[in-house]
Amino acid sequence: MRSHPRSTLDNVPSEGRAASAANDVPSGIGPLALLGACLLPVLGAFAIHAAHVGLWGVGAELLALGWLARDPRGSLKLLAFGILAAISIAVSTYLYGGRHLDESAAAALRIMYIVLPSALLTPVIRPAELGDHLAQRLHLPARPVVAAVVALQRIDSIGEQWRQVQQARRARGLGLDGGVARRFKGSASTAFAVLVVAMRHTGSTAVAMDARGFGAATARTWAGPAPWRWGDSLVLCLGIGLALLPWLM
Numbered sequence: 001m002r003s004h005p006r007s008t009l010d011n012v013p014s015e016g017r018a019a020s021a022a023n024d025v026p027s028g029i030g031p032l033a034l035l036g037a038c039l040l041p042v043l044g045a046f047a048i049h050a051a052h053v054g055l056w057g058v059g060a061e062l063l064a065l066g067w068l069a070r071d072p073r074g075s076l077k078l079l080a081f082g083i084l085a086a087i088s089i090a091v092s093t094y095l096y097g098g099r100h101l102d103e104s105a106a107a108a109l110r111i112m113y114i115v116l117p118s119a120l121l122t123p124v125i126r127p128a129e130l131g132d133h134l135a136q137r138l139h140l141p142a143r144p145v146v147a148a149v150v151a152l153q154r155i156d157s158i159g160e161q162w163r164q165v166q167q168a169r170r171a172r173g174l175g176l177d178g179g180v181a182r183r184f185k186g187s188a189s190t191a192f193a194v195l196v197v198a199m200r201h202t203g204s205t206a207v208a209m210d211a212r213g214f215g216a217a218t219a220r221t222w223a224g225p226a227p228w229r230w231g232d233s234l235v236l237c238l239g240i241g242l243a244l245l246p247w248l249m
Helices: 017-021 031-039 041-045 051-068 072-096 101-124 127-136 142-171 180-211 230-248
Strands: none
Touching: 031 041, 031 051, 031 101, 031 127, 031 230, 041 101, 041 230, 051 101, 051 230, 072 101, 101 230, 127 142, 142 180
């Protein structure tokens, strides 16, 4: 059996990879299909003109994509931002749009129809695997793909770095206890420390990639294959169905 050489992506350090590895992607489903299922429902959101259409659409999304979710806690965190946005849109539409409850609810459900698939599926999309599929299946340029993967991995690790810096400051008696001014000053110091750590990691990543010939390489290899399986077709069809559903109601 032919072995697949290691990718440039695997040579990039990533503190957040261990956390994302715990969220196992359903067998037979690749990241491209999951990404498509996140983006396609956006097309259907434009057809949500009434509350009942939005309710049926959101319910259909839960039934069609809920079984793919593997990180309930992460999905709820992402969904909380969407709910906050939906509430603000509903309130503003009600106050400045004629005080129609149905239109306000439709506007809120339109936001939820866009946010819900991403909240369910993005926690299980691993940046390294997504990069492999973008380069091999869609044949996108290697340099932008690797740069995007590195950026996604760094974003995934920012939360952990923030917690580590706060724990170190708390151990030195520099916690966030006290008034608003003290909390603001502590948060600003933490943000500066995280920025310094990110810049250091960026430098080490650039040196590592250059040492492996990333800039001068012509024929690149990747960590593994990027097959298209029946599960990918199923998830993509579900995404297409969700994009069409509101237009048919």
